[in-house]
Amino acid sequence: MLRFVLLLLLALPISVAAQTETQVVTNKKLKVVFQLTTADTLSQKALIKQLNNFLKAAPNAQLEVVCHNNGITFLQTQVTKQAEGIKALAARGVDFVACENTLRERKIDKKDLLPEISFVPAGVVEIVLKQDKGWAYIKAGI
DSSP states (O other): OHHHHHHHHHHHHHHHHHHHOOOOOOOSOOEEEEEEOOOOHHHHHHHHHHHHHHHHHOTTOEEEEEEOGGGGGGGBTTTOSOHHHHHHHHHTTOEEEEEHHHHHHHTOOGGGBOTTOEEESOHHHHHHHHHHTTOEEEEEOO
16 A cells, blocks of 8 residues: 555656646647637636647747637736736737727727737627638637
């Protein structure tokens, strides 16, 4: 029994290290559009982590995050809890875009959004256009 416990303890650091290290899986220039429609802060935090992990595994990927509906809070200066993560990812080439339809409907001024972002007339149309150009699609959040 003692040997079994010792073996488990010795194996634990190896398995934990293996889970936390992300390695390059591909150098292919993948193109992925993420759709964020939730104001859930845990989902938004998870998205930042997923984007970072994605870039570790596929460092040449081109990523775009389209925020509309309730997901617009992710980009609002006074609301988001992820401003630093967005800024860091934008510096690595991730595009964050806000839907102008959502801004108009919610009466949100563009100046109230993070400076790292850009704008598209219609978030859902942007996603479809990306897919039409061969981009993969991932629904972020819940």
